[in-house]
Amino acid sequence: MTPEQVFAFIKEKDIKFVDFKFTDIPGVQQHTTCPVAELSPSVFEEGLGFDGSSIRGWRAIDESDMLLMPDPETAMIDPFCEIPTLSLVGNIADPITRERYPRDPRNIAINAINYMKSTGLGTNCFIGPELEFFLFNEVRYESRNNGASYLVDSIEGIWNSGRDERADFGRPNLGGKIRHKEGYFPLPPVDSLQNVRSEMVQIMEQAGIQVETHHHEVATAGQCEIDMRFDELLPMADKALLYKYIIKNVANRHGLSACFMPKPVFADNGSGMHTHISVWKDDKNLMAGNGYAGLSEFALHFIGGIIKHANSVLAFSNPSTNSYKRLVPGYEAPVNLAYSRRNRSAAIRIPMYSASEKAKRVEFRCPDPMANPYLCFSALLMAGLDGVQNKIDPGKPLDKNIYDLPPEEGKAVPKAAASLDQALDTLEQNHDFLTKGDVFTEDFIDAFVAYKRENEVDPMRLRPHPYEFTLYYNM
Numbered sequence: 001m002t003p004e005q006v007f008a009f010i011k012e013k014d015i016k017f018v019d020f021k022f023t024d025i026p027g028v029q030q031h032t033t034c035p036v037a038e039l040s041p042s043v044f045e046e047g048l049g050f051d052g053s054s055i056r057g058w059r060a061i062d063e064s065d066m067l068l069m070p071d072p073e074t075a076m077i078d079p080f081c082e083i084p085t086l087s088l089v090g091n092i093a094d095p096i097t098r099e100r101y102p103r104d105p106r107n108i109a110i111n112a113i114n115y116m117k118s119t120g121l122g123t124n125c126f127i128g129p130e131l132e133f134f135l136f137n138e139v140r141y142e143s144r145n146n147g148a149s150y151l152v153d154s155i156e157g158i159w160n161s162g163r164d165e166r167a168d169f170g171r172p173n174l175g176g177k178i179r180h181k182e183g184y185f186p187l188p189p190v191d192s193l194q195n196v197r198s199e200m201v202q203i204m205e206q207a208g209i210q211v212e213t214h215h216h217e218v219a220t221a222g223q224c225e226i227d228m229r230f231d232e233l234l235p236m237a238d239k240a241l242l243y244k245y246i247i248k249n250v251a252n253r254h255g256l257s258a259c260f261m262p263k264p265v266f267a268d269n270g271s272g273m274h275t276h277i278s279v280w281k282d283d284k285n286l287m288a289g290n291g292y293a294g295l296s297e298f299a300l301h302f303i304g305g306i307i308k309h310a311n312s313v314l315a316f317s318n319p320s321t322n323s324y325k326r327l328v329p330g331y332e333a334p335v336n337l338a339y340s341r342r343n344r345s346a347a348i349r350i351p352m353y354s355a356s357e358k359a360k361r362v363e364f365r366c367p368d369p370m371a372n373p374y375l376c377f378s379a380l381l382m383a384g385l386d387g388v389q390n391k392i393d394p395g396k397p398l399d400k401n402i403y404d405l406p407p408e409e410g411k412a413v414p415k416a417a418a419s420l421d422q423a424l425d426t427l428e429q430n431h432d433f434l435t436k437g438d439v440f441t442e443d444f445i446d447a448f449v450a451y452k453r454e455n456e457v458d459p460m461r462l463r464p465h466p467y468e469f470t471l472y473y474n475m
Contacts, residue, residue, distance in 0.1 A: 001072045003044040009075060010036060010086060017085040019078055020048055020068050022092060023105050025057035025451060026319070027372025029241050032068075033085070044070060047093055057451040058103055066101065067093040074238060079203050080249045089238055102441045105374035109234050112378035115437035121388055122279040122286060127377050128230030128361070129240055131369045132271035134259040135193055135222040135251055137169065148466055152264050154221035156183075156192055178220040180268045191216040197224055200250045204228075207246065209239050219268040222256075230276060233381065237373035244369070262318070262368035263325035270326030270333065273369045275317070276351070277380055278361040288357035292397055293341040293350040295360065303339050303348055303362055304394035305387020306380065309433055310337050310347065310366070311417045311426040313383050316375040317367035319452065321460045324419045326368060329403050334365035337414040338398040345402040347416060366416055375448075379434060386433035421457050424449050 001009065009015075018039050021031045032050060047067030052058045058066075074089035092104035100107040116122050134152070141150035153160070155169050158177045165173045176190045188194045197214040204211050210229040217223035226247070228239060244260060251258040263270040278287045279302070289296025295303075306313070318327060327333050339348035339362075349363040362384075367376055386392070402413060417423040428449055434440040 001075045003041055003072050006044075006072045006075050006086070006088075007041065010039075013077060013084060013086075015077070015084045015086045017081070017083060019081070019085050019087045020070055021087060021089045022068055023241065023372065023374065024055050025103065025105065025372065025375075025448060027105070027241075027370070027375070028056075029245065030055065036086075044072060047095075048090075049095065052092070052101075056455075057447050065095050067095050067098075069093050073235075076207055079207055079246065102438070103444050103447060105372050106234075106237070108440060108444070109237055109374040109378050111437065111439040112381050113233055115439050116279070116381060116385060118437060119385065119389070121385060122281050124280040125233045125377075125381050126230045126276075126278045126280065126361075127233050127236040128228070128276035129236065129367070129373065129377075130225060130227055130272070130274045130276075131240065131243060131260070132217050132223060132225045132273070133247060133369060134219070134261075134264055134271065135196065135224060135256045136259055136264075137222075137256060139257045139259070143463070148463065152221065152259070156190075157221040178216075180220050181218055183216050183220055183223055184218045185215055193222055193224055196250065196254050196256065197226060200226060200247055203246050203250060204243065207242060209243060209246075217269070217271075219265060219270075221265055221268075223269065223271065233377050237377055240373040260369040262320065262323045262370060264322075271369055272326065272333075272365065273317075273367040273371060273376075274363055274365045275367050275376070275380060276361045276363045277377075277384065279381075279384070285357055285360055287362065288360040293352065294355070294357075295350060298388055299360070299362060300394055301388045301391050302384035303387065304392030305383045305385065305390070305433070306348060306362070306364060307337050307339070307394055307414070308392055309383035309386065309430060310414075311423055312430045312434070313364075313376075313379045314366060314417050315420070315423040315427040315448070315452070316379045317364070317371050318417075318423065319372065319375075319420070320368075320370045321420050321456055323368050323370060324417070327366065327416050327418070335416045336398070336402045337416060338402060339394055340397045340399050343399060343401070346398055378439065382434050382436065382439055386436070420452065421461075424452055424457070 015036050017033050018036055019031050019033045021029050023029050047069045051064050052066030053064035068090040070088035070090040076087050078085040078087045091106050092101040094101055136152045136154050138153040156178045158179050161177045201211045201214055212227045212229050214226040217225045248258045287299040327335050329335055334347040336346055338346045340346040341350040341352050347366050431445050
């Protein structure tokens with residue numbers, strides 16, 4: 001929509017409020033709402049003022065004034081507001097210079113797209129993320145100086161096979177629990193969430209998200225996946241956040257809690273965000289060719305860039321301490337920085353479902369749904385473009401189960417970082433590929449690393465873990 005079309009839409013739908021959304025550094029949307037009578041056409045040019053010092057990872061209190069610049073192309077009716085409310089996603093600008101704020105993740109995504117075009121390498125980048133999540137019936141957690149605990153529960157959880165569920169779930173135990181790692185594609189009533197996911201899909205489609213499929217995922221305890229159709233990088237990042245917003249609100253309607261943590265359940269599969277990416281030049285898919293798995297030289301060099309810079313990219317694609325409890329062998333987790341067709345033990349897979357040149361793409365399997373999609377997709381694109389520019393050789397493909405390789409051969413395969421701290425260390429040492437064209441600035445990278453260390457890495461490092469009492473208390 002144009003600004004003029006937005007106002008016509010407001011009048012047509014009798015909109016009463018306008019909600020403005022933007023995204024902080026960790027990837028959580030923030031919002032503010034005004035009555036429609038307060039909205040004037042000038043807001044699209046002059047922006048909406050707010051206190052940026054209160055947003056995680058942004059400016060200090062002495063430089064707090066910021067502008068939210070709504071993007072009219074993101075206009076939609078919020079599906080969860082009882083009073084008709086228009087939703088607009090925006091970018092952040094400096095009120096003095098009017099320049100786009102370099103710590104705004106959405107601005108970084110715009111920078112990445114503009115940089116790609118400026119190189120002449122491509123005109124469009126298409127992204128298809130596969131976000132997995134859990135739907136829990138109960139969630140409890142606390143952290144004190146003298147104790148810590150958590151509990152997640154699901155009516156599907158195998159640990160409930162012998163439980164009297166009448167008091168807790170309001171019905172007798174009817175069996176049909178899902179065993180660990182056996183939750184892929186069961187029929188209802190074992191898949192107890194079919195109708196909930198279908199409702200989520202309906203609302204997504206009403207909100208402009210095209211959905212391809214939905215299904216139960218591998219883990220017990222309500223693990224699910226809803227697959228969106230690919231789109232260009234910026235609108236796909238917008239949709240990824242809208243996807244999470246819809247899932248959380250529909251879940252809440254049904255007395256469920258949606259969890260996007262990568263590893264909320266011990267000894268079962270975690271939740272990933274396998275990310276498919278392709279670069280096009282006008283109407284030509286640059287990934288398609290006559291090489292390995294139908295790939296072009298461009299695609300192989302693109303893969304080479306991802307492999308070379310993977311552990312820096314992981315700081316954005318796997319940005320939580322919990323992320324690295326998923327990135328371990330044995331749970332379909334892509335810890336091996338290699339590429340292969342069809343092979344899910346490699347970090348980079350070339351899907352072979354279709355022989356069409358238009359379908360040719362690269363799947364990076366490391367990311368998880370804690371990632372800020374603007375940062376994750378941008379870093380992945382920049383790593384791949386650096387591979388193309390420098391003709392980085394990805395090495396030979398590994399068309400075998402890498403987990404079953406002989407020890408010496410397995411050790412030769414480079415591995416994903418084992419912790420967020422390691423990924424942040426690598427990002428500090430290797431980020432020149434990200435700062436090309438000022439896509440990511442040095443200031444942003446410094447702020448991101450400092451925020452993650454101060455607020456996530458150090459607090460986790462300093463706290464006793466409950467399992468340490470199991471290991472050590474009586475020694």
